[in-house]
Amino acid sequence: MLVDKRIYLASQSPRRRELLKQLGVAFDMLPLRAVAGRMDVVEIPQPGETAPDFAQRMAIEKAACGWRAVDARHVLRFPVLGADTVVELDGAILGKPADRSDAEAMLSRLSGRLHLVHTAVAIKQEGRIEQCLSTSVIRFAELSPLTIARYLDTGEHIGKAGAYGIQGRAGAFVEHLEGSYSGVMGLPLYGTAVLLRVFGFAV
Numbered sequence: 001m002l003v004d005k006r007i008y009l010a011s012q013s014p015r016r017r018e019l020l021k022q023l024g025v026a027f028d029m030l031p032l033r034a035v036a037g038r039m040d041v042v043e044i045p046q047p048g049e050t051a052p053d054f055a056q057r058m059a060i061e062k063a064a065c066g067w068r069a070v071d072a073r074h075v076l077r078f079p080v081l082g083a084d085t086v087v088e089l090d091g092a093i094l095g096k097p098a099d100r101s102d103a104e105a106m107l108s109r110l111s112g113r114l115h116l117v118h119t120a121v122a123i124k125q126e127g128r129i130e131q132c133l134s135t136s137v138i139r140f141a142e143l144s145p146l147t148i149a150r151y152l153d154t155g156e157h158i159g160k161a162g163a164y165g166i167q168g169r170a171g172a173f174v175e176h177l178e179g180s181y182s183g184v185m186g187l188p189l190y191g192t193a194v195l196l197r198v199f200g201f202a203v
Contacts, residue, residue: 007078028078051118062084064124082121087117096159132194136184
């Protein structure tokens, strides 16, 4: 019996689902938290770890966790894709905000400034793992306290690195972007397509 070639997506991000659909790749969600006894990936930078290195390590760990889930569930052994996005400002990593106050502080720091967005992608199957890294440069306009408050009222900041999502209302904050728009969203289409071709997908 022939089975369609597909991948597992080790992410709950709706943006990554949308972007994978753009590539025309068939995929199944792999809800890692549902694996009994599995420890979640600890998304905390190690001492001295740079933002790009942190993003790459997280993507690799998520893909590896996903592959262990494939093993545990005895499902078809399709490749597992893990990804991670990190916002960097002046060498500091801005993760997902803990609460509204934290998000407000992050956006205030980003206001009128250049920052970097690193998105790493890793794909694992059996003993093979391949990865790529996309780095984009973004300059935000000056954001007034009222603008920030109105944005936070939308709730779009929740669960997003740097407290914003470029595909939503925060897109209006961006004066300049150099790099990959899809990478800033959470999945660089070009780099992901290159990796998928390595694993035999016609992308």
